[in-house]
Amino acid sequence: MPQGSAAKKTRLAQAALVCGEAFQRSAERFIPRIRAINENSSTVMSDELGDLVACATNLAFALELYLKALLAQLDLPVPQNHDLRALFDGLPQPVRVLIERTYLEALPDDVRVLGGRTTVVLACGPLERPRFEDSNASPALPDLLARSKDLFQSWRYAFEFSQPDGSPYQFRRFEYGFLRRAAEVMRVEVTVRLSEAGVIPLPDPLPVRS
Numbered sequence: 001m002p003q004g005s006a007a008k009k010t011r012l013a014q015a016a017l018v019c020g021e022a023f024q025r026s027a028e029r030f031i032p033r034i035r036a037i038n039e040n041s042s043t044v045m046s047d048e049l050g051d052l053v054a055c056a057t058n059l060a061f062a063l064e065l066y067l068k069a070l071l072a073q074l075d076l077p078v079p080q081n082h083d084l085r086a087l088f089d090g091l092p093q094p095v096r097v098l099i100e101r102t103y104l105e106a107l108p109d110d111v112r113v114l115g116g117r118t119t120v121v122l123a124c125g126p127l128e129r130p131r132f133e134d135s136n137a138s139p140a141l142p143d144l145l146a147r148s149k150d151l152f153q154s155w156r157y158a159f160e161f162s163q164p165d166g167s168p169y170q171f172r173r174f175e176y177g178f179l180r181r182a183a184e185v186m187r188v189e190v191t192v193r194l195s196e197a198g199v200i201p202l203p204d205p206l207p208v209r210s
Contacts (some may be wrong), residue, residue, distance in 0.1 A: 004093045013073040017190045024183050027059035031176055034120050050087055052120065059183060060084070060151035066186035068094065073193050082152045085145040094179045095189070100141045103185045107139060110181045118177025122158060131193030137175075144178050151179075 030051050038050050067087035071078045074095070079086060088096065111118055135164075137147060154172055194200045 009181075011068065011072040011078055013069040014189065014194055016065045016069035016072065017187070017194065018197075020062040020069065020183075020190075021187060022113055023058040023065065023140060024062035024187065026195060027055045027062065027183075028180065030055040034176060035115065035117055037120065049122075049158075052122070052174070053155050055176070056155040057152060059176065060148065060155065060177055062183050063145075063179065063186065064152060066183065066190050067091070068189045070186070070193070073190065073197070073199075083149045084151065085142065085149040086103065090146050094144075099185055102189075103141050103182055104139075106185065107178065107181050111177055114177045117175060119175045122172040122174070126171070139178050141182060144182065147173070148175060148179060 033048075034055070036051065037052065063084055064082055064087065067084065067090075068078050071087065074092065076090060076092075079090065081087075091099075092115055133161060137143065151174070155174065191200070191203060195202045
């Protein structure tokens with residue numbers, strides 16, 4: 001093999017699925033506690049910060065693995081990056097449309113269960129309490145994935161931050177309410193496709209998809 005050449009990788013969609021499910025389960029355990037997080041100084045570190053960072057990182061990685069599982073199952077190129085929007089855009093349009101429709105149909109029930117709160121923001125900066133602006137960001141799946149495209153990288157390095165121009169704070173937004181639904185819809189889509197292909201047994205009961 002010539003020096004510097006990269007060996008072709010074999011990617012197992014089933015392995016990506018079971019690993020994604022493990023990361024998703026880990027994230028799900030903390031999501032009900034997010035609403036109870038106390039706001040405090042960034043110099044007062046508690047276990048809540050570590051749990052929140054782990055939750056965001058694990059959920060982002062679950063999404064990445066489900067998307068890469070879908071690409072591998074469809075025999076499509078799997079980019080070697082963590083960009084959630086780019087991975088989603090690599091899926092065929094009919095698959096994207098199906099996932100988006102299922103996600104939007106299920107979202108209202110999820111938001112209701114979470115009491116209407118779907119987002120938490122981490123502000124890194126001075127001791128003074130920052131002023132948060134209400135977000136009217138679109139819940140549409142492509143927009144959500146674009147905003148969260150680097151979630152895995154940005155949240156696992158939450159211990160370091162840079163002060164942006166024009167603001168004393170660096171904000172990290174975790175739209176857990178929307179992202180947990182996106183992850184579940186993609187998990188079901190991977191499961192159904194692998195079941196239909198005979199790669200894994202049919203779940204009992206079979207996950208519902210629109």
